[in-house]
Amino acid sequence: MSISLSNISKSYKKVKAVQDISFDVEPGELFGLIGPDGAGKTTIFRILTTLLIPDEGTATVAGFDVVEDYKAIRNAVGYMPGRFSLYQDLTVEENLTFFATIFGTTIEENYDLIEDIYVQIEPFKDRRAGKLSGGMKQKLALCCALIHKPKVLFLDEPTTGVDPVSRKEFWEMLKRLQKKGITILVSTPYMDEAALCDRIALIQDGEILDIDTPKAIVSKFPKTIYNVGANNMYKLIQALQSYKHLYSVFPFGEFVHYTDKRDSFQIADLKSYLQNKGLANISIEAAQPNIEDAFMELAK
Amino acid sequence: MKKENVIVAEELTKAFGDFKAVNAISFEVKKGEIFGFLGANGAGKTTAMKMLIGISKPSSGQATVAGFDVYTQTESIKKNIGYMSQKFALYDDLTVKENITFFGGIYGLSRAKIKEKREQLVSELGLENISNKLVGSLPLGWKQKLSFSVSLLHEPKIVFLDEPTGGVDPITRRQFWEMIYKAADQGTTIFVTTHYMDEAEYCDRVSIMVEGKIEALDTPKKLKEQFKVDSMNDVFLKLARNIE
Numbered sequence: 001m002s003i004s005l006s007n008i009s010k011s012y013k014k015v016k017a018v019q020d021i022s023f024d025v026e027p028g029e030l031f032g033l034i035g036p037d038g039a040g041k042t043t044i045f046r047i048l049t050t051l052l053i054p055d056e057g058t059a060t061v062a063g064f065d066v067v068e069d070y071k072a073i074r075n076a077v078g079y080m081p082g083r084f085s086l087y088q089d090l091t092v093e094e095n096l097t098f099f100a101t102i103f104g105t106t107i108e109e110n111y112d113l114i115e116d117i118y119v120q121i122e123p124f125k126d127r128r129a130g131k132l133s134g135g136m137k138q139k140l141a142l143c144c145a146l147i148h149k150p151k152v153l154f155l156d157e158p159t160t161g162v163d164p165v166s167r168k169e170f171w172e173m174l175k176r177l178q179k180k181g182i183t184i185l186v187s188t189p190y191m192d193e194a195a196l197c198d199r200i201a202l203i204q205d206g207e208i209l210d211i212d213t214p215k216a217i218v219s220k221f222p223k224t225i226y227n228v229g230a231n232n233m234y235k236l237i238q239a240l241q242s243y244k245h246l247y248s249v250f251p252f253g254e255f256v257h258y259t260d261k262r263d264s265f266q267i268a269d270l271k272s273y274l275q276n277k278g279l280a281n282i283s284i285e286a287a288q289p290n291i292e293d294a295f296m297e298l299a300k
Numbered sequence: 301m302k303k304e305n306v307i308v309a310e311e312l313t314k315a316f317g318d319f320k321a322v323n324a325i326s327f328e329v330k331k332g333e334i335f336g337f338l339g340a341n342g343a344g345k346t347t348a349m350k351m352l353i354g355i356s357k358p359s360s361g362q363a364t365v366a367g368f369d370v371y372t373q374t375e376s377i378k379k380n381i382g383y384m385s386q387k388f389a390l391y392d393d394l395t396v397k398e399n400i401t402f403f404g405g406i407y408g409l410s411r412a413k414i415k416e417k418r419e420q421l422v423s424e425l426g427l428e429n430i431s432n433k434l435v436g437s438l439p440l441g442w443k444q445k446l447s448f449s450v451s452l453l454h455e456p457k458i459v460f461l462d463e464p465t466g467g468v469d470p471i472t473r474r475q476f477w478e479m480i481y482k483a484a485d486q487g488t489t490i491f492v493t494t495h496y497m498d499e500a501e502y503c504d505r506v507s508i509m510v511e512g513k514i515e516a517l518d519t520p521k522k523l524k525e526q527f528k529v530d531s532m533n534d535v536f537l538k539l540a541r542n543i544e
Contacts, residue, residue, distance in 0.1 A: 253501025
C-alpha cells in the first residue's frame, strides 16, 4: 500500500476533527477525498504528511510510519497545501530552486517530471510568486511539490477558487502524473471532480460515509430519481415537500431531484397533484443519480 | 406578464488606462429574477459589480440599479441593495442576535423593526436554541444561511451574492438555494456572481463574461442547447476555448 490509515482519530480540544478513519490507497492510484469544508480533509492530510500527530490509530505512507519514520516520509512525499504557501517575494524560478535545494536536488535533475507544467509558467519565471494569477500560482505550487520526484503526492483542495478552464487543465495534469507512477491523494469540495478519481472516500463531519469507485457509489443509490420541473421553483419545492409520498426533494439546477417512498410510483399521479397545487409547465422524467445524490443520501 | 427591470446596464465600461476591464456591457435584470453573473478569474466580474453597487464610477456607458443612476445616486443604490460574500459574512465574536441587531442598526432600521426582524429571523431559521451563541461557533452552513438573511434585513430590492455556496455541504447548499428561491418568489432580485458553474445551473438566466465582455446571456437551458452540452461547466469551457 502506498497510503494506509487504520482507526485514525484526531481532536482539537472538544472538536472531533476526524473519527476512526481507515482506508488504503494503492500504488499508482488517484484517490479522492470528497467532502465539504470542515469535513476533516485537511486534518487527514496533515497527519499523513507528518505535520500533526494523531490521537489514536496508525498510518503509513510509502511504507513508513507517520510518527516513527516521519523524516523518511518528508523526503518521499510532495504536499500542496490548500493555502498558497510559496514565498510571495521570491520569483517563480527562485521558489522552484529553493524547493529543489532543500530536498538536495536540482531543477535539471527532475525536469522531465515537471516539464509540461513548468513550460506554461516559464515565460513568467522572473515574476514574483505573489504577482501570479490564481491558475499560475497553482501550477507553480504543483511544480514545487514535485521537484524532488516524490512517490506520493498530497494535494489539498488544489482546485478551490479556480475557474473551470484551469480546473480542467489541472486534472489533465494529474492524470499525466499518475501515468508516471505517482500515487496521488487529492481532496476537493467539488462533487463533479469525484468522477475523475479511481476511487473516492466521501467524508463529512470527520467520518467516512463510503469508499468505492465513483461508479459503484452511484450504483448503490437505493431509489429512482426523477427530474421534476415547473414554472415556479419555490412553489414546486413547497408542493413536493408536503406530498405525502415524498422520500426526498433537492434542487438540482433547473430541476429538482425527487424520490418517492413507494415502489409503485406513477408519474401521472404526481403530475396531477402538482397541477392541483397550481403549478404549470410540469415535467417529470427518470434521471440518473450522481455523486451528490449519493452523498446526500449517505449523509442523511 | 411583463416585469419591471431593476438593473439596466447600457454599454457600461470601466477602463484602467488603456485596459478595458469592463468593455461596453449591456444587460437587464428583472424584478424577482435570479441572475447569474459568471466569468473566469480576471474576466471583469468584480469590476462590473463594483460599478453596479455604487462604489466605482464607470468610465462610460449608463446603468441604473433599483431605478437609481450609478453616477449620481450611489447613496440611494446602497440603501436599496443587500450584499453577501462567502468571505465577509458576520462578526464571529458577536452572538446570532447581536449580529442581527448590529446589521439592523447599520441599515438604519428602527429599534422596534430590529426587534421584530430579529424574532422573525431566528424563528424562520430555527435558531431559537442557539440565538445567544457566538456566530464563530456555528457550522459554516449556518453562518451562510444567517448571513443571507441578514443581507435581507432592510428588505432590499436586489441582493448581490458573491460565490454564496462555495465549500458548503450539498444538503446545506440546497437549503440555501431554497432560501434564495423564496426571496426571489417574494420579489427580491438576486444577482449571483460566481465561477462555480454548478451555482450557475440554479439561476433563471446567466451571463458569461470573457475578457471584459459579455459573450453569452440566456437561460442555462438555452445555453446548453446552443452549445450542445449537458452542463454549464461545459458551456463555459466551450466559450472560453472559442475565444482563445
